[in-house]
Amino acid sequence: xxxxxxxxxxxxxxxxxxxxxxxxxxxxxxxxxxxxxxxxxxxxxxxxxxxxxxxxxxxxxxxxxxxxxxxxxxxxxxxxxxxxxxxxxxxxxxxxxxxxxxxxxxxxxxxxxxxxxxxxxxxxxxxxxxxxxxxxxxxxxxxxxxxxxxxxxxxxxxxxxxxxxxxxxxxxxxxxxxxxxxxxxxxxxxxxxxxxxxxxxxxxxxxxxxxxxxxxxxxxxxxxxxxxxxxxxxxxxxxxxxxxxxxxxxxxxxxxxxxxxxxxxxxxxxxxxxxxxxxxxxxxxxxxxxxxxxxxxxxxxxxxxxxxxxxxxxxxxxxxxxxxxxxxxxxxxxxxxxxxxxxxxxxxxxxxxxxxxxxxxxxxxxxxxxxxxxxxxxxxxxxxxxxxxxxxxxxxxxxxxxxxxxxxxxxxxxxxxxxxxxxxxxxxxxxxxxxxxxxxxxxxxxxxxxxxxxxxxxxxxxxxxxxxxxxxxxxxxxxxxxxxxxxxxxxxxxxxxxxxxxxxxxxxxxxxxxxxxxxxxxxxxxxxxxxxxxxxxxxxxxxxxxxxxxxxxxxxxxxxxxxxxxxxxxxxxxxxxxxxxxxxxxxxxxxxxxxxxxxxxxxxxxxxxxxxxxxxxxxxxxxxxxxxxxxxxxxxxxxxxxxxxxxxxxxxxxxxxxxxxxxxxxxxxxxxxxxxxxxxxxxxxxxxxxxxxxxxxxx
Numbered sequence: 001x002x003x004x005x006x007x008x009x010x011x012x013x014x015x016x017x018x019x020x021x022x023x024x025x026x027x028x029x030x031x032x033x034x035x036x037x038x039x040x041x042x043x044x045x046x047x048x049x050x051x052x053x054x055x056x057x058x059x060x061x062x063x064x065x066x067x068x069x070x071x072x073x074x075x076x077x078x079x080x081x082x083x084x085x086x087x088x089x090x091x092x093x094x095x096x097x098x099x100x101x102x103x104x105x106x107x108x109x110x111x112x113x114x115x116x117x118x119x120x121x122x123x124x125x126x127x128x129x130x131x132x133x134x135x136x137x138x139x140x141x142x143x144x145x146x147x148x149x150x151x152x153x154x155x156x157x158x159x160x161x162x163x164x165x166x167x168x169x170x171x172x173x174x175x176x177x178x179x180x181x182x183x184x185x186x187x188x189x190x191x192x193x194x195x196x197x198x199x200x201x202x203x204x205x206x207x208x209x210x211x212x213x214x215x216x217x218x219x220x221x222x223x224x225x226x227x228x229x230x231x232x233x234x235x236x237x238x239x240x241x242x243x244x245x246x247x248x249x250x251x252x253x254x255x256x257x258x259x260x261x262x263x264x265x266x267x268x269x270x271x272x273x274x275x276x277x278x279x280x281x282x283x284x285x286x287x288x289x290x291x292x293x294x295x296x297x298x299x300x301x302x303x304x305x306x307x308x309x310x311x312x313x314x315x316x317x318x319x320x321x322x323x324x325x326x327x328x329x330x331x332x333x334x335x336x337x338x339x340x341x342x343x344x345x346x347x348x349x350x351x352x353x354x355x356x357x358x359x360x361x362x363x364x365x366x367x368x369x370x371x372x373x374x375x376x377x378x379x380x381x382x383x384x385x386x387x388x389x390x391x392x393x394x395x396x397x398x399x400x401x402x403x404x405x406x407x408x409x410x411x412x413x414x415x416x417x418x419x420x421x422x423x424x425x426x427x428x429x430x431x432x433x434x435x436x437x438x439x440x441x442x443x444x445x446x447x448x449x450x451x452x453x454x455x456x457x458x459x460x461x462x463x464x465x466x467x468x469x470x471x472x473x474x475x476x477x478x479x480x481x482x483x484x485x486x487x488x489x490x491x492x493x494x495x496x497x498x499x500x501x502x503x504x505x506x507x508x509x510x511x512x513x514x515x516x517x518x519x520x521x522x523x524x525x526x527x528x529x530x531x532x533x534x535x536x537x538x539x540x541x542x543x544x545x546x547x548x549x550x551x552x553x554x555x556x557x558x559x560x561x562x563x564x565x566x567x568x569x570x571x572x573x574x575x576x577x578x579x580x581x582x583x584x585x586x587x588x589x590x591x592x593x594x595x596x597x598x599x600x601x602x603x604x605x606x607x608x609x610x611x612x613x614x615x616x617x618x619x620x621x622x623x624x625x626x627x628x629x630x631x632x633x634x635x636x637x638x639x640x641x642x643x644x645x646x647x648x649x650x651x652x653x654x655x656x657x658x659x660x661x662x663x664x665x666x667x668x669x670x671x672x673x674x675x676x677x678x679x680x681x682x683x684x685x686x687x688x689x690x691x692x693x694x695x696x697x698x699x
Contacts, residue, residue, distance in 0.1 A: 136171030249505020274498030392638035492672025
């Protein structure tokens with residue numbers, strides 16, 4: 001019998017290899033589905049997976065109340081340089097700000113470093129006559145005749161998207177507003193982005209780069225979202241679609257189509273949200289979240305119950321991360337994002353040997369098509385998944401409840417051909433070497449958000465998820481001296497669960513440069529209140545009330561004369577002199593922790609005001625998965641390195657575990673993931689149905 005009750009919610013998370021779907025019932029029960037991604041048209045795979053999970057669980061399409069979606073389409077568009085033909089309009093004399101960048105390189109002594117090419121070709125970077133001073137004074141009025149020549153050029157070149165970033169427009173918006181109005185009148189089909197709508201903040205390069213990326217993504221993301229909405233409606237699903245933002249909040253599909261730059265870390269952010277909510281339920285404030293999928297691995301820090309955010313980010317580099325010290329590897333993006341590090345290492349990462357005879361893993365990936373060699377879908381390259389099949393960690397017959405069939409002999413032949421024979425190693429030692437190299441690569445991401453930020457990973461528990469994460473987690477934790485690893489229920493689709501736990505959220509920023517010694521607190525509070533009004537309007541447009549909103553006010557502060565600042569938070573709704581004093585004290589402490597020193601005697605200044613508005617309404621917390629597809633207990637030979645060798649290892653389903661501790665080695669299989677508990681570790685189930693691994697020595 002088909003269920004007709006409303007308020008079913010669906011989450012869909014696209015990965016490079018799999019698309020994960022979660023169906024949440026009003027009761028809090030949820031079901032999961034894992035299908036291969038469809039890179040040729042991601043919307044096709046999402047729609048098919050949603051319809052399939054509804055059918056499998058006898059839920060009417062019309063019973064769906066909301067779809068929440070996390071996607072990599074924005075990131076992939078930048079990485080693959082497949083965005084729209086984009087033009088840039090800027091102030092005369094500033095045509096090449098994208099080319100000049102910040103003159104920073106990620107490798108200090110690299111003489112051959114080649115920065116990424118600007119997303120706007122020089123012939124489409126155009127100037128208009130106008131000039132605003134740093135104080136907001138109009139030095140040169142806008143010459144609309146010069147703008148007319150630019151518009152004519154863009155029409156001749158058939159430019160699809162136009163970014164407008166005029167000098168000091170954050171101080172005086174009227175020129176940009178007028179330029180935008182005239183462009184829309186002349187070229188109504190163009191996707192127009194104004195910097196004052198995306199980033200009304202100081203720093204010309206970062207502001208221009210962020211505005212350009214938003215325009216570059218606009219037509220592609222709009223087409224993608226329109227297609228997704230159309231497919232859902234054709235399937236009889238008329239529910240609103242919400243999109244995950246990089247900051248961990250969700251927004252309407254309409255808002256996402258207007259500001260796609262907010263979606264660059266859409267997928268990875270959902271996993272951090274889920275890890276944070278899990279930590280809140282368990283009473284654990286310090287967590288390192290680790291997400292290993294088929295293509296990449298991501299790590300983020302949750303400290304004292306708070307997710308770490310940043311506004312300094314780059315997209316398009318080999319390791320995507322935010323850092324005050326490492327810059328220049330990608331295109332600058334200055335919008336609020338969850339502070340995470342991402343490396344190109346996942347289950348589908350391709351194994352290779354460099355000319356010097358060193359074993360390497362990634363960043364190239366076999367993806368969903370053709371996939372690892374063991375998938376028997378045409379792939380011949382050995383991958384991390386193939387190595388784990390050889391080691392006995394992964395079921396040699398199937399993955400995802402039979403959605404993917406495996407042929408272990410193909411895994412063995414690929415690992416032997418690519419690694420074992422060229423390196424003169426045994427098959428098992430080569431596979432274990434691949435497993436270890438992958439671990440070392442992924443530990444880079446964990447170090448980037450912990451030790452590189454002055455945090456000791458021993459003070460944190462690791463929450464691990466993703467289809468491949470629980471296989472590698474215990475050995476990685478051992479290397480980092482992390483004593484506790486938590487594997488949540490449905491770890492393979494945990495990021496999709498995070499989509500259901502996310503709430504509407506909007507962030508605003510306004511440059512407000514003033515020395516603290518001469519600060520006008522009334523003016524600061526008035527400016528923050530203007531942001532509150534804007535946020536209230538945005539939430540209302542997305543269909544949410546503002547009667548239950550969590551407001552977060554922050555100031556960007558720096559020592560006078562510094563080039564960059566640190567963001568300091570206040571819990572007060574009104575900043576008074578005492579509150580300002582406490583924020584300055586926090587700035588000194590954060591500066592010491594970030595850079596290793598502080599200078600309390602030096603004068604400081606406020607640079608930017610920030611406000612975030614997060615709705616606390618709705619979103620039922622998933623309570624209990626109904627996907628009980630546990631395997632019967634069996635035994636499989638697994639190789640745990642040269643010290644332990646091949647061990648006869650119990651293979652059990654999650655449902656076989658209890659609160660009684662079991663010693664490793666043991667392999668736990670479930671529908672969407674496999675967990676490996678190596679020798680020297682123990683595992684048990686806690687009251688929330690999490691697997692808790694206590695990490696011990698491998699000796």
